[in-house]
Amino acid sequence: MQKERLISLDVFRGFTILLMTIVNNPGSWASIYPPLKHAEWHGCTPTDLVFPFFIFIMGTAIPFAMPTKHFDLSVFHKILVRSLRIFCLGLFLYFFGRIEVFSLEGIPLLLARILITFAVAYALLGNFTLKIKTYLVLIIFTVMLFLAYSGIPAYQDVRIPGVLQRIAIVYFFTSILYLKTNLKIQVAVVAFILLGYWALMALVPVPEFGKANFDKATNLAAWLDNLLLNGHLWAASKTWDPEGILSTLPAIATGILGMFIGQVLNMSITKVEIVKRMSIVGASLIILGLVWDVVFPINKSLWTSSYTIYTAGIATISLAILYYIIDVANYKKWIKLFLIWGVNPMIVFFFSGIIPRILSSIKIQNPKIATEEINLQTYIYNDNIVPLFANPLNASLFYALSYAVFWSLILWFFYKYKLIFKV
Structure with a gap:
C-alpha cells in the first residue's frame, strides 16, 4: 500500500520536468541564454x-x-520489470529515427514509425498484469538489443546509454x-x-x-x-x-x-x-x-x-x-501548473523527445529557396518565430516556452480526467 502523495514532491518533480522540457527544446542550439546551457x-x-x-x-x-x-x-x-520498462523507453528514443519498414520512405515511413511508437509506448506504459508486463518488456528489450548488435547498417551505431537508461539503473x-x-x-x-x-x-x-x-x-x-x-x-x-x-x-x-x-x-x-x-x-x-x-x-x-x-x-x-x-x-494556490507536470513525468519525457524527431522528419519545400527542402521544425522556427524577434536568443527561448505551453495543455487535460501514466 502506497502512502499519501507528498504534494511538495510532485511540485518539485513538475518544476524539474518543465525546466527539462524548456532547456531540451530551444528554437536553435546556437541561440541559448547561458543559464539554459x-x-x-x-x-x-x-x-x-x-x-x-x-x-x-x-x-x-x-x-x-x-x-x-x-x-x-x-x-x-x-522492481526489475519496472527498471527494464524505463530503460526500454529511453532506448527506443534512439531507435525512432532509424526504424525501417520494408521499403517505405517519406511520409508512409514516418506514419509507420509513429504507429510503432504508440504500440511500444502502450506496451511499456499500459496497465497490464505483471506477467504480461514481463513478456512485453522482455520482447521489446531483446528486439532492440538484437538490432543494435545485428550489424544492420541502420542500427549499428545506435546509442545504448541515455537519460532514462541511467534512471532505470539507479532505480533498480x-x-x-x-x-x-x-x-x-x-x-x-x-x-x-x-x-x-x-x-x-x-x-x-x-x-x-x-x-x-x-x-x-x-x-x-x-x-x-x-x-x-x-x-x-x-x-x-x-x-x-x-x-x-x-x-x-x-x-x-x-x-x-x-x-x-x-x-x-x-x-x-x-x-x-x-x-x-x-x-x-x-x-x-x-x-x-x-x-x-x-x-x-x-x-x-x-x-x-x-x-x-x-x-x-x-x-x-x-x-x-x-x-x-x-x-x-x-500555501497551495500557485502549484497547479507544476502539479500537472509532476504527476505524469514519464509520458512527458518520452513523447517530448519523440515529437521533435517527428517534426524534423517531415520535409517541406523551402519557401525561400524553391529547389531546397527543409524539415518542418526548421520552417516553424526560422520562418514563423525568428522574424518576430530582433534578438535570436529571445526567439529561441520563445520557441522553447511555446513548446512547454503546448505540453501544459496536454497535461492539464490528463490531470483533469485523472489520466496518470505510470511505468
Missing part, C-alpha cells in the same frame, strides 16, 4: 541541475512508494538497497561509492592515455565507455558518453541521497523539525561539494563526486523550501 565541462549551471534533481526526486519517492520494507522474489520481479539498485538495508548502511554505501569513484578517476592510470585525468575523452570513464560500448555512444562525442558506465555509479549515490531525504520526510517528528533537518543536511552537502570541487571538479558529464553532493544539497534545500511553503504553511 550545460557547463562546457567543469562547473554547474541551472541546466546542470535538472538531471540530478530528477534522480534525487526518484530516490525521495521510494520510501513513499514502498512504505513496508518487504523484499522477496515477487518484489524483486516488480536504489530500490533494492532501500528494502534490504538501514540508514547507516545506506550512508556507508554513498561514502564508498563517492570515495571509490574519486579514487578510480584521480589515481588509476588510463590505458592508452597515461596518467589519471579529468579531461574529455581521455579520462578513465571515457576509456571504459569506448571499450565496452564502442560504436554505441553519444553521437556528439562518439568516444565517450555523458550517461556512460562508470559515471552511473555516483548517479546511484544521487538516488540514495534522495532516498535518505525521503526517509527523513517519513520520520515521526513535527513538520517544522523535518524542514530544519533537511536544511542542515542540504547546506552541509553544498559546502562539502564546494570543498571537494577543489580536487575533484564539479562536472555533470563525469558526474563527479563533488557534483553528486553539491547538486543533492541544492535539491534538498529546494525541497525543504517547497515542503515548508506547501505542507507546513499550506
